[in-house]
Amino acid sequence: MSATVEPTSPHVMNTYGRLPIALSHGQGCRVWDTNGRAYLDGLGGIAVNTLGHNHPELVPALQDQVSKLIHSSNYYHVTGQEKLATKLTEISGLTNAFFCCTGLEANEAALKLARKFGHDKGIERPEIVVYEAAFHGRSIATLSATGNPKVQKGFGPL
Ligand SMILES: Cc1ncc(COP(=O)(O)O)c(C=O)c1O
Structure with missing residues (x-):
């Protein structure tokens, strides 16, 4: 044993x-x-x-x-990525895809897109509504959106 x-x-x-x-x-x-x-x-x-x-x-x-x-970066076209993006847009009906490696990157991108959308509409301080007691990731932006004081403690100002 x-x-x-x-x-x-x-x-x-x-x-x-x-x-x-x-x-x-x-x-x-x-x-x-x-x-x-x-x-x-x-x-x-x-x-x-x-x-x-x-x-x-x-x-x-x-x-x-x-x-x-192993990796080629986004300085080049990536044929496999384009193939997957095509499939995703066909399934979702959306126009294009943003690829990232982590949940926080996806949420961070969503926050940025929402802000950009607001700014493009002439809104100076676009607001983003999030859930209380949620978790959205460990970056400063996603931590700011996380409605849980326990995980935010020590990382301010958010
Ligand atoms: C609901 C939720 N959102 C976002 C994240 C962040 O994902 P990642 O750790 O891949 O950045 C997590 C990770 O635990 C999660 O559970």
Whole structure:
């Protein structure tokens, strides 16, 4: 029988209340911790692992891409990005897509677009309505929009 692995992160900034487990791998909607215990993955990377773990089509597609280009930046046209944007606009009926890496970037972009829309309409101080007790991200703008004093504490002025 193997010894229990104690999950600790002394060198990672303590910005989250972490559960005392470390996950090692997953299959579909199941994950296993470093001590071999299985779990049903109800969190899904905070609702972003929509295809689950080790998906038979996603994994080869990712492997294929990283073997070609790891990243090229937005200084060039990105053919795969255009392909996805086309699909998204067809599905949504919207005109174009903005790609970003995190939830806070998406919310930050939404805040900026709302402000720009307001300014373009001649509104000097456009107001943005947000929910109380919500969480919108860790940047200053999204933290300002987060109606939860507990997570805003220490980061003012917002
Ligand atoms: C509802 C909600 N909005 C925004 C965010 C921020 O996303 P990210 O951590 O990817 O910036 C989170 C992350 O926990 C979230 O739960």
